[in-house]
Amino acid sequence: MNGFEKHSIDHLSASSINLWSNAPDVWVMQYLHGLRTPMGPAPWRGICVEHAVVATLQGGSEQDAIKAALDKFDQRFLIGDETTTKERDLIQPMIQLAVEELMEFGKPEFPAEGGQEKISITAKGDGWEIPVIGYLDLVFPQHGVVIDLKTTTRVPSSMSPEHQLQRGIYQKAKGNMGVKFLYCSAKKAAMLEDGDVVEILAKAKKQITRIEAFLRHTDKETARLIVPHNPDSFYWRGSEDLRDQFYG
């Protein structure tokens, strides 16, 4: 039995591999013990913007989409503080800018059954194999391009290694299409397409190999006791109580 089978892990994703690399203590808590850190206002803002952009590109009213996005945000963060209000205030300009950037691509296509298109590639090693999955934000077959929308307060000049891995997985799965990431702040946007896919996936495979070996040699309680723990990691921000309960 390989490590993934031992722990009933039937797939990985870019975010799972990145979390393993950056915060193995959070990874152990989430993926072995099933305790999720709550989604903060910034990623939730991103989801609200993305839904609104899709609705608008599909022919809906941008104003209605903005209102729906704000309602969706408020539904989650009913009691606003300075942080949530700051994120909320970014929703409208981010939607407007993203729509402006993406309008030229026309209507994105989605699976007939609804939702986002799921992609899967398989990583294989010595005695193990595991699907690595992802979900595509915007697919424009007529332009031969897949676009992942990233909302951010600062538009980067190059993609982070974490995003490069996500792009590499998507690119591998959609070999005949280009895969680009649209970074969008409230004021600025940039379309990026960084990283060599072969190199990125080779590096990812090394990490996946380590995950499998770690899992093969530990049970989940031992993993909790021995995994390096960084209580100051920003991954714990907003989840300090959970951190203290789990790691003491």
Added chain:
Amino acid sequence: MFNLDLGSDSVAGPFLAWSALGTRDGAVPQRSFYIRSTDGKTPFDASKGLVFDIDAIKTGWQHSEGIAGVAPEWKWNQSVSQMMPKPGDDYKKGFSIPVALGGGKTAIWEQAGSSVWLALEAISPILSQRPDATSLPVFRHADSRFVQFNKGSTVVPVLELVKWTARPDALKEGVAAGIALEPTPAPQPAPAPQPAPVAAVVLDDMEF
């Protein structure tokens, strides 16, 4: 949801409040709730549950000079989902929530400071799961938790959802509460002496 009627600021109380350290005169134990009224401060056992009128929540910033008899100044947000910028350094985040105490009694939990704000933030995800547009949550004071900040610390009341319930009569207004809006005029008694104004106690959260 939860859009506000900013209405009048002049609420008469009684007021529910949280005390992290208790009062110096010993009337209110540490880590407990109490009721502040014209009769003074009375410890209140919130472990049995309180109905929160979440349709009437207000959030905002409170400024208090800490002078007895001087009501704190509140700047209320237009919507509970949006926090206005801090009006000044000496303002604290706070809120106002009408609560049903049981036995037909009500109070206003109107307090500012990080301990009570953290308590409100902690129940916010529960409020998002409101089963319908009219049910109100019943919360009980289940525990307290110590929170260490970079500078100072506080004790936060841990509120646990007991259930969702229909709006109690005590939190209804007018006809909805079975009260005639135009009662037969009764002979007017001689004006009673006005009670002394409720002291505007500084409801601090004991940060230090």
